[in-house]
Amino acid sequence: MPPTTVPQAFPSDVLFHAGLELSVNGTIYAFMAAVLFVVLFKSGLQIVERYTVHHTKYFILLNKMYKELMVSGLITFTSNRLSQFGVVRQDSPEYNAWEVADDMIFFFAISLAVQSVIMFWRLQARNLVLDKLSLMTSQELYDEATSNGDLSEIPKQYVSITKMSIVRHFFLTKYKLPQLFCYSKYLRAIQDVEIIELFDVEFFTWIILLLVYSAIFFLSEVFLSFQFDLNDPDARKMVHNVRLIVISVAIAILTVFLLLIYAYLKNVVYRMVLHAGGDEKTLTASLQRVAQEESTHRVQETAARALFKMHHVADSLSDRHDRSSIGDLVLTIIRKITGCKYRTKADRQSSHFDLHAMDLPWFSRKATHVGVKFLLTLNALYFGFLFQAFVVLIVDHVGASIWILSGLMLYILVVHMGILAPRIARQLAFVNATVRANPVELKSVVEHYAEVLELQHKMAHDVHKYLNDHAISLEVFMAGLEMDDPEKTGYMEGTKLRKYIKRYGFKFSKLKFTSFIRLQFETKGTSVKYSKLLDILRDEGPNALEETQHHVSLGPSSPKHDDKTTPLLSSRHKQTYD
Structure with a gap:
């Protein structure tokens, strides 16, 4: 068979026909290089995932990027199949236009x-x-x-x-x-x-x-x-x-x-x-x-x-579902023109302020x-x-x-x-x-505090374990806290207290530690009364996590959780509007 007819009889883009144009070794080397790239790329993504899993917003962004990569790969796969089946000739202006469009969508996703x-x-x-x-x-x-x-x-x-x-x-x-x-x-x-x-x-x-x-x-x-x-x-x-x-x-x-x-x-x-x-x-x-x-x-x-x-x-x-999109905005305009209004249940209050009272008669949050x-x-x-x-x-x-x-x-x-x-x-x-007022995000704040209460129990458990493993008493633990307060004011900066807890086996994120302080500590400005930490550790024994993890609830009908939380609150934070 003449060499010029080999590509027509045995296409080079089929792995089964390796060696008819490029040597078998060359094809295997190319395959090995592709596998190496996949392994390295996936390893890099796993490292990024391990970091972002503790940061929700970045983890969500990473997952959205996965979708964009999948879409881009699907477009490339489709263009290759169109070329293979003769719908579009490869390297033709039409094929190049398709490739440019694929690139543009991918770079747009990267830009976002x-x-x-x-x-x-x-x-x-x-x-x-x-x-x-x-x-x-x-x-x-x-x-x-x-x-x-x-x-x-x-x-x-x-x-x-x-x-x-x-x-x-x-x-x-x-x-x-x-x-x-x-x-x-x-x-x-x-x-x-x-x-x-x-x-x-x-x-x-x-x-x-x-x-x-x-x-x-x-x-x-x-x-x-x-x-x-x-x-x-x-x-x-x-x-x-x-x-x-x-x-x-x-x-x-x-x-x-x-x-x-x-x-x-x-x-x-x-x-x-x-x-x-x-x-x-x-x-x-x-x-x-x-x-x-x-x-x-x-x-x-x-x-x-x-x-x-x-x-x-x-x-x-x-x-009421209140999304902000162009389609929803058009429907809202039509609703305003026709005079149609949403009906709110009698036992539910409006989640909007009176914009006219705010001197914003033409303001539209959605627009x-x-x-x-x-x-x-x-x-x-x-x-x-x-x-x-x-x-x-x-x-x-x-x-x-x-x-x-x-x-x-x-x-x-x-x-x-x-x-x-x-x-x-x-x-x-x-x-x-x-x-x-966004009901979903209001509930997310409640869930955030409930999670912080669970972390409090885990913190007590981990600190007790660290103290027991290293034969350290609570008195020695307290003495270490007092060393960071040379003027004996009873207060220290919250950042110092967070680092001190980390030293004894438990790491709070900055946001959750701030919430932990709001829940449990008496504060003076940005300083906290650190003796409260010792009270928490004494009240929450070494088995606090196993005993209380299933007791976290939001209603007053849960006496175990309420009793567990009440003595841990400082007098300053047992305050709210009536």
Whole structure:
């Protein structure tokens, strides 16, 4: 058989026919290289999974990336089969167009992941600061921010937490939630959900993105209205340059829209704070008023009772599904035009504030949410478009345009993803969490506290085990705590106490440790009365985990849990609104 007919008779892409074109050894080496890549890649993913399994938001992002990889692989598999069955000839313009589309969707998915990770990373430090300051009562915050009343204005570093304290007080009062409710945890939960939802690109969004993608080429053609020969290198270079200009202008327009939506959200937050009783020009007096109201309406309440009340409030809210998507927004507009209203059960209260009372008659939470989500999705599309072009063109050495592409990508990374997107997400979460109480996230706070109570039992068990294994008494354990308090105040910074517990065999995450402090410790600012830890260890014997793990419940009808929790609460944290 002539060598030229071998590919037609025995296709080279069938492993069974190895050796008819390339040697069998060469085919096996290629197979071994592919297997090695798979093994290394999967090992790397397992390492990433072990890290992200303890961080829910990153674990969810990783799973969404798995789906995108699967979709991209499926598209590649389909294109290979189309070529194999002769539907599309490989290396033809049609086949290349299919490959480009596959690449674009994949790079778009990567861009969404990069944007989400950057937003989480940029917001993490701020969230930790807010969590730490949220341990303070409004009175303690007022004393620290104003140097015990000596300052007439709130310093800049305390402005955000002051606004949150004022709105938090209003939120708890409106929904009759206990003081123990962690408003900062509730905000973070909604913030995380909104960032993760960027991956869920709905059908209508895909249509709009496709129109935007097409408009880039359409506008390029408008500017290139004259006839030219595509075989001429200078003409092709001109097309390339015009398209760079068009995408640059599109990115600049997106920057303007991001700035406008950020300014609008800032204005909404301003009106929210004003409606909650906190004029931004007189934050000092507003915070002092909130502190006085809190001290006036405090009552004694156990942690179990407070958790039960949170769960009851979440159940009493309207359970109407209220998604924020373009399709849902259109249905809402139709409902407004036709005058059709949702019916809420008689025993359920509305989960929305009176927006007219907030002087926001034309404000729509859903429209704002849809607008922000679309702009951030468009931002990822632009970055993916540039990223895909950069990867392809860098091999061809197209000169200065590579530097322009690099500059545009860096601009989007720094300005859009690093500066504007986190600020927009933070303001949007603050608005969404407040103008509409989210029953699901309210319950997540309750579940979070229940989990912390379980961790408390496990902590006691692990510390007792460590002490027994190393023949250390509780007195020696306490003496070690006192060494970190040279002035014998009875208080230490929460971060020091967390590290001390870690030294004795149990590691709390920062967020769960903050909740543990809120539940069980008497605090003074960000310092905690550490002797309470010794009381917990004494009350919870070495077998505490096995004895109490199944007793955690939220209702007052569970006396075992209530009795177990009640003596562990400090007098300061047995307080809430009536």
